[in-house]
Amino acid sequence: MNVSEDFSEDIExxxxxxxxxxLLETALLATGMGFAAVARVTESRWVTCQxxxxxxxxxxxxxxxPVETTLCHEVRQFDQEIVIDDxxxxxxxxxxxxxxxxQFRSYISLPIYRADGSFFGTICAIDPEPRSLKRxxxxxxxxxxxxxxxxxxxxxxxxxxxxDDLKRERNLADVQEKFxxxxxxDLRNPISALSAGFxxxxxxxxxxxxxQLIGLMKGSVQRxxxxxxxxxxxxxxxxxxxxxxxxxxxxxxxxxxxxxxxxFQATAPERxxxxxxxxxxxxxxxxxxxxxxxxxxxxxxxxxGTSNQPIVVRAVIQDDDFVLSVxxxxxxxxxxxIETLFMPYERGADRPSREGLGLGLFIASEIAxxxxxxxxxSSDDRMTVFTFRMPRDARVRQTG
Numbered sequence: 001m002n003v004s005e006d007f008s009e010d011i012e013x014x015x016x017x018x019x020x021x022x023l024l025e026t027a028l029l030a031t032g033m034g035f036a037a038v039a040r041v042t043e044s045r046w047v048t049c050q051x052x053x054x055x056x057x058x059x060x061x062x063x064x065x066p067v068e069t070t071l072c073h074e075v076r077q078f079d080q081e082i083v084i085d086d087x088x089x090x091x092x093x094x095x096x097x098x099x100x101x102x103q104f105r106s107y108i109s110l111p112i113y114r115a116d117g118s119f120f121g122t123i124c125a126i127d128p129e130p131r132s133l134k135r136x137x138x139x140x141x142x143x144x145x146x147x148x149x150x151x152x153x154x155x156x157x158x159x160x161x162x163x164d165d166l167k168r169e170r171n172l173a174d175v176q177e178k179f180x181x182x183x184x185x186d187l188r189n190p191i192s193a194l195s196a197g198f199x200x201x202x203x204x205x206x207x208x209x210x211x212q213l214i215g216l217m218k219g220s221v222q223r224x225x226x227x228x229x230x231x232x233x234x235x236x237x238x239x240x241x242x243x244x245x246x247x248x249x250x251x252x253x254x255x256x257x258x259x260x261x262x263x264f265q266a267t268a269p270e271r272x273x274x275x276x277x278x279x280x281x282x283x284x285x286x287x288x289x290x291x292x293x294x295x296x297x298x299x300x301x302x303x304x305g306t307s308n309q310p311i312v313v314r315a316v317i318q319d320d321d322f323v324l325s326v327x328x329x330x331x332x333x334x335x336x337x338i339e340t341l342f343m344p345y346e347r348g349a350d351r352p353s354r355e356g357l358g359l360g361l362f363i364a365s366e367i368a369x370x371x372x373x374x375x376x377x378s379s380d381d382r383m384t385v386f387t388f389r390m391p392r393d394a395r396v397r398q399t400g
Contacts, residue, residue, distance in 0.1 A: 086130035245370035
């Protein structure tokens, strides 16, 4: 006996298959037989995978018989079905050692094949009394059951492989998320050092050429800082924590938005901006997060808009809502791409100029949701417009 073969997976795949016991029970009810099993059969082993035993034959999953003592051995060897109504009257098997050894008079065994045609084992049944088995209905039923079991084996194998693949992908995703979070966090210090260095350089009354270079480098640092904050926010979101929104009655939201615009105009003075900001009174929001959303939208417009056309910015109160929009001209975004714009790491394949990781719009949309608001995009040959709308006082909508 070759005990080195490990059939534990085969036994498990049959054992967890809920249809197998039903098929075996049905076979016994239809034929009047007392014992039915699915067996894994190879050249050297016969192993029980599943059994229904009403005659105390004594086999359970994992139990073995010497393969050479079984008729299933011949089913495998000669690729044939064996059906016996009564051993005592059967010219082939009346003197066979197997019926004598296991004390049965009626017997049926059919091969089970995997989808690739390889032999798996048998579905078999025995009884100490004669049974009428050589009927088309009975044999056809066993053939159907054998085919169903064979097909289920491959389904289970595919599901098991998919589960393993999914587990590996999840583990890899967890590692990547941790790496991104650690990387983004650790980059904060050198970025802060660069920003401090630029502030010192500006105090030394640099010449126009160095002032221009400092401005460009500050712009790069600003974009790097924005990317780092986006990475950290996305990592928090993937880790099960939503972006934290702290609602406060803000009267300085307009000043925060104008500060963002000043920073962009300092780093990209050649870009024309058409600006309308009018936010009288109080907006109940997280002004730092709104500023982050706004910065992402303006950065997107600077990156993708036509350089000689204005970026149009509007921030106003409409119908007791705060409405913020950023528009730019340039290549329109295809309709099917708009549907994925707010997904992380999504970038349009037909927009080769797109930079970054595709996190800015995702983070902006998450900030919008955190304010009980919406962030929408529209695009045509004339303009691409991103519009954020939220209730001026989110508490009214949350409790109303």
